[in-house]
Amino acid sequence: MIHIERSTNLKVKPAQEKLGFGQYFTDHMFMLDYDVTKGWHDARIVPYQPITLDPAAKVFHYGQTIFEGLKAYRGGDSRIRLFRPEANIARMNRSNVRMSVPQLDSDQVLAALEKLIEVDAKWIPSEPGTSLYIRPFVFATQPVLGVAPSEQYQFIIIMSPVGAYYPEGINPVRIFVESEHVRASVGGVGEAKTAGNYAATFMSQQTAKEAGYTQVMWLDSAQHRFIEEVGSMNVFFRIDGKVCTPALSGSILAGITRSSIIQLLASWGIAVEERTISIEELYEAGREGRLEEAFGTGTAAVVSPIGELCWQGERLIIGESRTGELAKRLYDALTGIQYGTVEDTFGWVKAVDVQAALV
Amino acid sequence: MIHIERSTNLKVKPAQEKLGFGQYFTDHMFMLDYDVTKGWHDARIVPYQPITLDPAAKVFHYGQTIFEGLKAYRGGDSRIRLFRPEANIARMNRSNVRMSVPQLDSDQVLAALEKLIEVDAKWIPSEPGTSLYIRPFVFATQPVLGVAPSEQYQFIIIMSPVGAYYPEGINPVRIFVESEHVRASVGGVGEAKTAGNYAATFMSQQTAKEAGYTQVMWLDSAQHRFIEEVGSMNVFFRIDGKVCTPALSGSILAGITRSSIIQLLASWGIAVEERTISIEELYEAGREGRLEEAFGTGTAAVVSPIGELCWQGERLIIGESRTGELAKRLYDALTGIQYGTVEDTFGWVKAVDVQAALV
Numbered sequence: 001m002i003h004i005e006r007s008t009n010l011k012v013k014p015a016q017e018k019l020g021f022g023q024y025f026t027d028h029m030f031m032l033d034y035d036v037t038k039g040w041h042d043a044r045i046v047p048y049q050p051i052t053l054d055p056a057a058k059v060f061h062y063g064q065t066i067f068e069g070l071k072a073y074r075g076g077d078s079r080i081r082l083f084r085p086e087a088n089i090a091r092m093n094r095s096n097v098r099m100s101v102p103q104l105d106s107d108q109v110l111a112a113l114e115k116l117i118e119v120d121a122k123w124i125p126s127e128p129g130t131s132l133y134i135r136p137f138v139f140a141t142q143p144v145l146g147v148a149p150s151e152q153y154q155f156i157i158i159m160s161p162v163g164a165y166y167p168e169g170i171n172p173v174r175i176f177v178e179s180e181h182v183r184a185s186v187g188g189v190g191e192a193k194t195a196g197n198y199a200a201t202f203m204s205q206q207t208a209k210e211a212g213y214t215q216v217m218w219l220d221s222a223q224h225r226f227i228e229e230v231g232s233m234n235v236f237f238r239i240d241g242k243v244c245t246p247a248l249s250g251s252i253l254a255g256i257t258r259s260s261i262i263q264l265l266a267s268w269g270i271a272v273e274e275r276t277i278s279i280e281e282l283y284e285a286g287r288e289g290r291l292e293e294a295f296g297t298g299t300a301a302v303v304s305p306i307g308e309l310c311w312q313g314e315r316l317i318i319g320e321s322r323t324g325e326l327a328k329r330l331y332d333a334l335t336g337i338q339y340g341t342v343e344d345t346f347g348w349v350k351a352v353d354v355q356a357a358l359v
Numbered sequence: 360m361i362h363i364e365r366s367t368n369l370k371v372k373p374a375q376e377k378l379g380f381g382q383y384f385t386d387h388m389f390m391l392d393y394d395v396t397k398g399w400h401d402a403r404i405v406p407y408q409p410i411t412l413d414p415a416a417k418v419f420h421y422g423q424t425i426f427e428g429l430k431a432y433r434g435g436d437s438r439i440r441l442f443r444p445e446a447n448i449a450r451m452n453r454s455n456v457r458m459s460v461p462q463l464d465s466d467q468v469l470a471a472l473e474k475l476i477e478v479d480a481k482w483i484p485s486e487p488g489t490s491l492y493i494r495p496f497v498f499a500t501q502p503v504l505g506v507a508p509s510e511q512y513q514f515i516i517i518m519s520p521v522g523a524y525y526p527e528g529i530n531p532v533r534i535f536v537e538s539e540h541v542r543a544s545v546g547g548v549g550e551a552k553t554a555g556n557y558a559a560t561f562m563s564q565q566t567a568k569e570a571g572y573t574q575v576m577w578l579d580s581a582q583h584r585f586i587e588e589v590g591s592m593n594v595f596f597r598i599d600g601k602v603c604t605p606a607l608s609g610s611i612l613a614g615i616t617r618s619s620i621i622q623l624l625a626s627w628g629i630a631v632e633e634r635t636i637s638i639e640e641l642y643e644a645g646r647e648g649r650l651e652e653a654f655g656t657g658t659a660a661v662v663s664p665i666g667e668l669c670w671q672g673e674r675l676i677i678g679e680s681r682t683g684e685l686a687k688r689l690y691d692a693l694t695g696i697q698y699g700t701v702e703d704t705f706g707w708v709k710a711v712d713v714q715a716a717l718v
């Protein structure tokens with residue numbers, strides 16, 4: 001049972017062309033508390049509001065927190081669709097294991113998601129490329145300084161109407177290959193969607209930005225040779241007509257877009273090699289004109305073509321810096337399924353029944 | 360200028376023998392805000408109270424946060440001493456660089472520390488082994504979902520009267536050598552005191568605990584061979600009469616206790632080798648009876664003898680599981696300086712003038 005307290009002070013919604021990413025939040029949020037004796041309890045939807053925490057809460061000191069990111073789409077048919085929410089919830093619980101956070105009940109989280117979307121359905125934008133970004137997150141609240149898992153947590157879902165993640169949209173981005181700093185290592189927490197993994201990328205990202213690049217491509221921590229991922233995206237390459245992507249080595253996030261892309265390609269008869277890909281191999285292919293396409297994939301950016309790499313000072317232009325044919329086809333197929341204009345033969349979308357709540 | 364708002368509702372202080380670690384907090388806290396336009400502003404001491412944050416605050420999602428840990432000691436002479444606070448503040452600013460957090464003004468932070476200690480001086484316990492643990496921390500507060508450094512932060516200092524960190528006290532602890540999971544890697548954020556580094560250790564720590572060990576010893580992420588640190592401590596070994604400790608490779612924290620131990624030993628004519636130390640070398644020395652002592656060092660635990668290691672199922676008893684001679688001598692020297700019973704020839708302690716505030 002979710003207790004619902006409706007806001008009596010609804011916000012003015014931002015203009016759809018000014019959404020940006022993660023700037024605006026809807027009128028309500030979902031909350032759920034945990035403590036060792038009671039377990040998860042007190043499920044509620046409340047007006048979007050500040051969180052109150054003891055300054056000793058473990059999240060501030062020991063970073064025990066995980067999150068997810070998924071989207072709800074408003075179709076041309078006015079129906080609301082979630083994309084593979086069960087996959088996000090399953091990944092959240094895998095992250096929870098790695099970070100010693102108690103498991104959440106998948107059904108309860110899915111029900112909470114749907115209910116919250118229903119309550120704030122008017123916030124789901126309708127312009128092409130827009131959607132409602134959904135951010136579930138858990139964090140440790142126990143006010144004790146001691147390096148050990150918390151005995152208290154809070155689980156929250158907030159939602160933000162969004163436009164394109166990169167200002168470039170579906171246009172190719174320029175990527176800086178980081179060969180000194182690393183994001184994560186095998187045996188570490190790189191495959192968990194935990195907050196600390198992201199702050200760890202800021203310094204490199206700033207350096208890349210100052211040099212005119214949109215994002216950073218990460219290499220493995222042991223040898224600085226093997227490609228891992230790109231910013232908050234997994235990465236695919238088309239070399240000599242064959243598609244490949246770094247294998248899930250343990251240090252990269254198992255993207256849901258990544259898995260969807262692999263399945264989509266398989267359905268088109270295109271096999272994806274999941275393997276180790278060295279930056280040398282990539283550059284060699286690039287120099288010889290055999291690197292046909294490169295693109296990142298993720299919930300926020302969907303499919304984002306990579307038009308240029310810079311590794312140790314050497315620039316590599318990919319596909320004449322134009323959006324590749326495969327990237328475009330995948331983008332269209334995926335967004336088609338998400339917005340309901342292409343038939344979903346995979347059982348990925350979950351329609352949410354929002355009834356009267358609609359504008 | 361620090362604005363001071365005194366609590367009108369002082370807490371009951373816990374009994375000194377029941378302090379534990381990080382369970383109780385003093386009556387006041389220090390706060391300082393940051394935003395890109397104003398810089399750091401609004402320095403204030405207020406009653407210890409909950410923090411209020413937007414649920415989209417970046418600390419929850421991207422883990423941009425750093426902290427420090429130092430102690431104030433009440434001497435037998437009733438004077439209050441801080442131990443090398445400038446070193447903690449300098450390390451905090453180094454962590455800030457790594458985590459893209461704006462620099463703090465060292466003088467302002469030191470003044471804040473001293474003022475807060477003065478206000479809550481009655482909280483500094485007097486029993487042997489007790490002290491006031493001080494926790495400065497900074498975290499990102501900007502309510503925007505987007506993987507980029509925050510434009511707003513809060514810096515807070517809270518304080519907790521503490522007893523011994525480990526229930527074992529100065530008695531030897533049993534340590535589990537982790538050969539699968541890793542804490543940090545060179546090029547990552549292991550040398551920054553950032554929250555995410557700690558949650559990353561929980562899983563291994565739990566495994567170790569369940570097997571009857573107090574803490575985990577970390578090996579390097581690339582080869583799982585080279586010793587890094589132990590829980591929240593740096594680690595020293597005495598092999599064949601020579602003292603060594605892992606070099607500051609970039610993935611371990613540059614402990615202030617570590618640096619003090621090295622200087623103390625040097626003043627006794629004992630050189631410390633800062634170098635790579637493999638777990639094989641350590642075990643070989645141990646099996647041949649040449650590993651005379653092992654101990655961890657840190658602000659919380661001071662000097663903590665290691666009586667036993669377990670690596671890949673092989674147990675190694677060190678120094679008959681007794682507190683080693685060197686560990687004991689270092690513990691006495693260091694705590695002597697901290698509590699003012701041994702002359703501080705290093706200029707490490709900073710007496711805080713607490714005047715009338717004392718009980």
Ligand SMILES: Cc1ncc(COP(=O)(O)O)c(C=O)c1O
Nearest residue numbers: 232233234253255256257298299
């Ligand atoms: C580090 C990282 N890699 C990859 C991805 C892509 O994952 P997904 O496709 O599930 O959004 C994300 C975003 O969630 C991410 O944060």
Ligand SMILES: Cc1ncc(COP(=O)(O)O)c(C=O)c1O
Nearest residue numbers: 591592593612614615616657658
């Ligand atoms: C990971 C880690 N290593 C080592 C130390 C020891 O550092 P210090 O002696 O400055 O307390 C600490 C504690 O601060 C720590 O958190």
